[in-house]
Structures are given as structure tokens and as C-alpha cells.
Amino acid sequence: MSDYDGLPGDWELVVGLEVHVELATTTKLFSGSPNRFGDEPNTNIDPVTLGLPGALPVLNEHAVELAMRVGAALNCTIQACTFHRKNYFYPDMPKAYQVSQYDQPLNIDGYLDLPNGVRVGIERAHMEEDAGKSTHVGGSGGRVHGATASLIDLNRAGVPLVEIVSRPDIRSADDARAYVSELRSILLAIGASDAKMEEGSMRVDANVSVRKPGAPLGTRCEIKNVNSVRSVGRAIEYEARRQIDLIESGDSVRQQTRHWDEGDGRTHTMRSKEDADDYRYFLEPDLVPLVPSREWIDRVHAALPMLPAARRTRLAAATGQLATSEAVTSVVERGQDDYVLAVGGTGGDAARALVYVKEAFADSPHVPAADLAALTVLETKGALTATQAKAVLADLVANNGGDAAAIAAAKGFEAMDTSALEGLVDAAIAADPDAWQKFCAGDGKAMGALVGLVMKSSQGKADGKLVTALLNQKKS
Amino acid sequence: MSRSTASDIAAAVRSGATTAAAVLEGHLAAIALREPEIHAFNLVLADAAREHAAAIDAQVAAGDDPGPLTGVTIALKDNMCTRGVDTTCSSKILEGWKPPYNATVVDTLRAAGAVIVGKTNLDEFAMGSSTENSAFGPTKNPHDTSRVPGGSSGGSAAAVAAGFSQVALGSDTGGSIRQPAAHCGVVGVKPTYGYVSRYGLVAFASSLDQIGPFTNSVHDAALLLNVIGGHDPLDSTSIPQQHPSLVDAIQQGVEGLRVGRITDLPEGADPDVQERLEAAFEALREQGATIVDVTVPAFTFGLTAYYLIAPAEASSNLARYDGVRYGMRVDAPDTNAMYGATRAAGFGEEVKRRIMLGTYALSAGYYDAYYGKALKVRRLIHDDFERAYQTADVLLTPTSPTVAFKFGEKSDNPFAMYLCDTYTIPSNLAGHPGMSVPFGTGAHGMPVGVQVLAGTLQEPVMFRVGAALERAVAK
């Protein structure tokens, strides 16, 4: 749900997202120190991590495997690639250069389909090493402004990253959030990362610009420090409005990096240098080219699990719903689609199961598929009304399973047999011939009166849907 | 004693004919006598060496074999990490720094039974050709202490020449083993790039650096190179294959080998050096080799390519000296100020000059004109050499254009110093091996070295020719 009503006037939002993902390897990208979050500072260090004189990098094969999985899952071309040095000074950069990929990255030209059907192009997903972490002491709020010193922890330095760069194909804050969520689901499904934004294993930078329809791309600003999916939306919407206000007041947008402040809900200029650092990229002489074989690439593709988009398609087909529907997207997101299909597989009705699971399974109860299947059958054959089925469902959820028929009986829900029901319908028609005539003439409201009569005479046990079906039958 | 080979010593110690302790004492005595004058070392490790020698002797007494270098004394250039022992690269910025780990070659040497005698002086961060760029004072040439020993591995070359250790290790990026070897009258070898592990060698130019031996004999160089050579999983650029025995190779003569004379070699070698080179060709001809003419047209552009590539890589490799994690720090109100002040105070002039040149060569707008162009020239040099090696097995050149010069003689003009490496640089660019073999004396009675060059992994044939030259001189 959007917090805002969209951009004013006919302004168009253009967003590209750069997502850094920490790979779930045991050790770092170029050395054997553990890749672990939350350890005591500077305990996961070695000569390579510290950038000691004489240290040399050696590439972690499993990191490559995971990076290839990311590329495959994002429909990229996986190619021979090289590593470059990106040179700049910063205290959490032990070598004063980051080993990354420049003009020959591992994965290029892919795409990610959002649940709503929008396709976002992926320009590249390349490998690089992470930097350490710095904290500031002596100032207020841990910010560097006013600090007396900065403290450097190199545990994170050298952790393998994949940087996923989207094309500027995102047109709304909602889609930006959906992109991040979908990407996260994919990363979890393929086991490449635990993608926890709150722990920094997934970091999102947003490139935001605005333009009028048909106009060329506007000047963009890069927004950093966006630490949750919700912030992605808020930050983008704030920034878009900031830029629109600037332009509409006659000013222009300056290309810059801005910092999102979750507290005050605004982006702020970062204390950056006047001229952007010249990174002086050159090929990393301490590494050799990475040339994944055809066999390796094929194996990675073959080993991919079913991804969220395919799951949605599959679930939609099995339940007769749209892949973009709320029910399908939320059930797949929760990872409960296999369960719904299992209910269908054990003789139940998958479409009903989808509804039940969407509505009642948010906390993932352990209801055996067969138990739920039995309930769906009771409902679809008319033994239970929708309301009754819902009540039985609540019971199943609370008790992690059960015998649906027995529960229904215990609650006094009976199947109303069809001929008895038909008798009640005939009686209602006879009792209100006026309504019957109007209904036959096509007046939908008149049906309501007839159904109401039947419900009353059945003391609520009649199944509304069946009554409607019977009335329609008799009409023709 | 310096005329014994390392093999002789190892055999003698293993057999009990002598002890590692006795061997060591001989060298320590030489050090006590002449080191105050020569200043080959940044640090003499007398106590540690004695302890280690004693341990080796104990091993031998217990019937164990400490290895092929048992009791052989070795000096290490002070840009190789030695755990818990100062490794300064002869720079103020690393003064007092003790690495928490060993370079792979150090572990290898210890496992082979060698006794490390000390860390030798060098041009700061291996940048120089005379060891005058050391922050801790120059090293003197043992043959004439008014002259430089060459550089950047001047300390290691002098240590072997003066008998301070049986052998030594240096590093060669543009000639920093071969040139001081020539000036000090010892054997110096730069192997094929990737032959010896660079893990723990403080990087100067990553695609050019190689560790190699200084010895008094070609035989010792063969032995030492075989011990330190080989694949290291900690160095991604190390060649993943076993190397053939070089000691075996040098048993073969040079009958039928084709020795190439580079007819378009850049001019500039002094007449005395030229004369020694001619004598070397003659000596090889006498031993059955054929002399062939070859051309290496791009050879002359080696200096330019090198002085764009090496400083560029160095500017990146030396950026880590920022005062944050180790080494010298000059305090300042913020990190950028700290970097600027620390590096200004910690680096010497030559290092700063190369960092500036290298940064410029990589910078936006200049990459194609300088660094990018140099990489292409490198390709030309490599390909020209490869072509030459189709008709010649090895090439012979002077190692250095002159004999060792006097202190201060080339200090005013950096470029004059760079010319010292004219003949050694191109093989670094090509990744090819090269060795300098002492071949008599030249002007002022100073040693002259002749350089043998060969193709990738052609160390065996290179050593065969080196041994032949050595035999000729011995006569």
C-alpha cells in the first residue's frame, strides 16, 4: 500500500536500484577468515583481510558458485570475467583499493519480473569484496560530525558481495519495494544470501530522477542508508517530491549522493568531496581471469530451485487465479504454495485451499494436507456452507489438524440434502410469486428476497450458493 | 669458505663433518669484521641464527634430515615478511613493524634447514638501482666501498660478496637482483614470473616482482631456486606445476645450443662491459655453442613501458601505507589529513616520485595515453622475444651498461638512474627469466656481469649457459 497518492501532475518517476548482497559462504572472498556476522571486532582477520604488506588474494570457489546462481536466477548471461582494482582511501578499506569487477563482470543483461508483471532489466551482477565497518565516538548519535575518533572493525572486510545493478525501469515506489522483496525471495530460494537488510547482508541504494512523459532522463540522485523495504518506498517518494519541488520552483537538481534519514523522513546531502574520486581502475594483477566452463554454467542453471515467479505461475494455474492476484502472491511469498498444491494432490480443492491458506495460515500452522483437503471437499460438495467451513478451518488451525467431518458434526453443522433444499426453494417461490416474477424478468434484487426466505426457513443451514444455483436452474 | 657450494655445506653438516653452528660462526665473524663498513644489513639476527643452528645440529645428531639446505646461511632482503622480526622495506613508514606471518619462501627455507642470518638493506620499497634510496643509509660495494653495490637488492648482493652469508634472496622487478649481482661479482637470478611464490613479498609491482637467489656459484643458484620454486596455493599467480631439477640441468654442456646476440640492442654500454660480453660469446663458442644474430625491436621501449607500468602498480600497492593499521602514523584532526601527513613523512623522494608518476598514468583521461599504451608496448616486447627464441635458445647481453658507479654519481637525475636497468627490464615485462653471471672485471677493476636471458620456464637451458660461462671464467 502506498503512503502517498503518487506524484503530482504528470511527473514520471524513474528509479534504478543498486543492491549489494553478502553471499552466504563460510569464508571470505579472498582468504580463509570466517564470514560471520556479530562476532567480536577484529577476530575474523588474516594478512589478506588486513591488507598487510605481502598479502595476496585467492578466489573462493563457492563464492563464485553462489554469484553464478544469482546471475542464473536473474536470467543473466554468465561470462568469462576479470577483476579490477577500484582505488580510493577510506579507513575501512585495508588496501586502499577494493577488488571488484569493472568492464568484464560475471553476470550481465538479465531481468527480474515483479509480481505485478513489470519486468525490470538487470544490467549486471558482479562480484566484489566488502569493506570493514567504522563507528564514531565522542560525537552525538554516533555520527561522524563532532566525533573525536573513529573505530574500525575489519571483520566484514573481504566478505564476498554481489552487486546487482538494475536498469532504470522502475516507475513507482511500490514497484521499488516489490523489486527489493522479490529479489530477497529469490536470494533466499537459491541459498545465495540470508539477505537481511537489518543486518546489512542486503543493502539498497536508489538512483532517483523525475521527468515529464516523453522527456529525456532527468538528473539523478543516489540515495544511501535505506535500511528496510519500507524505507525504500519512503525514501524514493520523498526524494521524488524533493526533486519535483526544486524543478517547479525554477531550480535544478544537482547530481549528488544523498543520505536517507529514517528519523526525520528526509534525504540530506552527504559530506562528500567536490569532485568525485577518480578510482583509477586497472586490472588486478594478483588475480587471474575467471572463465566458468559451459558445464559449470549448465550445472548452476540445472540446480536452480523453482523461483517465486514460476511458483506464482504454477499456483495460479492450479487454482484458477491470476499470478498477480493478492492470494497467489502472498501465499507464494510465505512459501505455502507447495502446501496448497499438496492439498490439491491429496484429493482436495486447490482453489478453496488457496483461500483458506491465504486467510488463516499467516502463522504457518501444521495442518496436514489431507486434513485440509477433506475440509475443501466438504465445502465444494455442499455439505458445508462457506461460513461453516470457515469455522471448521479455525478449529483445524488451532489444533494443527483434525477430522473436518467430525468437527463439523460436533458443531452441529449438517449437510442439508439437496431435495429438502429444493423443497424449501419451491416453498419460497410459492410464498412470494411477485419476487419470482421479477427475478425471472432479470431483476437481481428480487433473488435476494427469495434467498432470504430460504435461509429463514432453513434456519441458516442452507448454502446460499446452492440456493442461487437452484433458483437459476428453475428460471430457465 | 665462500668457494664451497651450498651443497657441500649441507652435505658436511648432515654428515657431521662440521656443524651448522660452526658454519654460522664463520659468517658472523665476517659480519663482525666488515659489516660496520659495508652496511649490508638492516638487522643481523645473530642470536636467533645461533639458536636455529643449534636446533639443526640437534636434529642431525638425532638422525633426522633437516633438508637440502641444512646449515646453509642465508640473508633475506628486508622486503620479505619474517614473523615477529622487523620487516622495514628500508622505509621509515615501516620502521619497527614486525609482521605476524612469514612469507612462503621463509617457511620453505626453514623447512629446508637453512639458517637465516639477517634482513638486508634495499632501496626503499625496492625502488632504485643503487640502494642509495634506503631510509637507513646506503650499502657499500664490498669490492670498492666508494661505489654502490647496485640495487634495489644491494644488501643481499653485498652480503654474499662479502661472505656474510653463503647465499641470499632478493627481489627483481626491473633488474633488482641481476644488476646488483653484476656490480658485486656474484650470481643473481630472476626466475620466470610465477616460478617462486610472492606471498609475503612486500609488493612493488605485482605483475613484475619475483624473488630470486644471490649466490657465489651457478650450482648454488640452481639448488636454491629449486628449493624456493614451485606452486603456492596462497599466490594466485604462481605457476601450478613442478619444475625440473636445475642442478641436474647444469651438468649438461652447451654443445649445439644457439646463443643469440641482439643486434638492435640499445646502445650505451661502456667499452669495458662490451669487451666482457664479447669475451662471453667467444667462451660459449669455444664450448660448442653457435652464436646467432637476432633482433628484438621493441627492446628499446622497455624503459618507457616499465616506468609507466611499475609505478602505476606501485601507486596502488603502496596506498595501504596510510597509518591506520600498522607502521608509522602522523596524527592529524581527520583521516585525510592523517594520510597526507603520514605518507609525506614516511616515504622517501624516489618512492613519492614513482607514486605520483603511477597515479598520473592511471588517472582519468590519462589511462589510455600512459598505462594503457604501456600494456600494449609490453605485448610487443613479449612477442619480439618469443620470435627471437624461435631461432635462439638463450640471448646474451650485458647485465648493466656500466660497472658499479660512485655514490652520488647518478643521484641528481632520476632518469640517469633508470637507465641502469635498460638491459634487465624487458625480461621482467615479458615474464621471462634472466640471470647475471660474473664474467671478469672491467673499469676500475670492478666486476662485470653478463646476462643470460631465456624464454618462459626455460631455466634449465639458461642455467646451462650460465654454468658454461662460469667454467670459462674459472679457467
Next chain:
Amino acid sequence: MSARISATDVAKVARLARLDVTPAEIELMTLQLGGMLEHFADVDLLDLADVTPMTQPYPLTNVFRADEVRPCLDRDEVLAAAPAAEDGCFRVPPIGGEG
């Protein structure tokens, strides 16, 4: 001879390389670096259009290590060698300043 590098360039490069330089040093370096670059112009005579750059002296590809933990360094030993340390971290002046 036109200057191959200007004093402004030298000052900019010094900033990129985080090397404090005095005006006298800038002047000297401008001269020396300019002289070197003049020498290096010899390669401008070469036709390099069809030449592929050489970046690797020995042609290797696909060098890997297994994703297995190796012993780490001792933090105390490492921090003892640091210019300043606090709370298990490397301590530096506040991050920032003129780049």
C-alpha cells in the same frame, strides 16, 4: 618543449595519492615528471592500433581456494602493532577532511 604535465596536475595527483607536498616539491616534481614523460614519448612513434594489451606474464585462469576456514591472526598481536587501538578496534581520527 611544451610541458607534459602542469603544476595543477601535479597538485591534483598528490591529493589523489594522499601525499602532502610543499610548493617547492610541486615545482620540482612538475619538472622531473615532465622530463620523464618527455622521454616516454618515444612510444608514440609505435603503431599500437591492433595490439592487445598484455596484463598477465603467465597465462593462468580459474585459480581457486576451497571455502574452508583457516586459522585467523591473534587480535591482540595485531592491535599491538597498530598505531592506535580502542575496544578491539583500530582507532583513527574522525573520518573525513579534505580529500
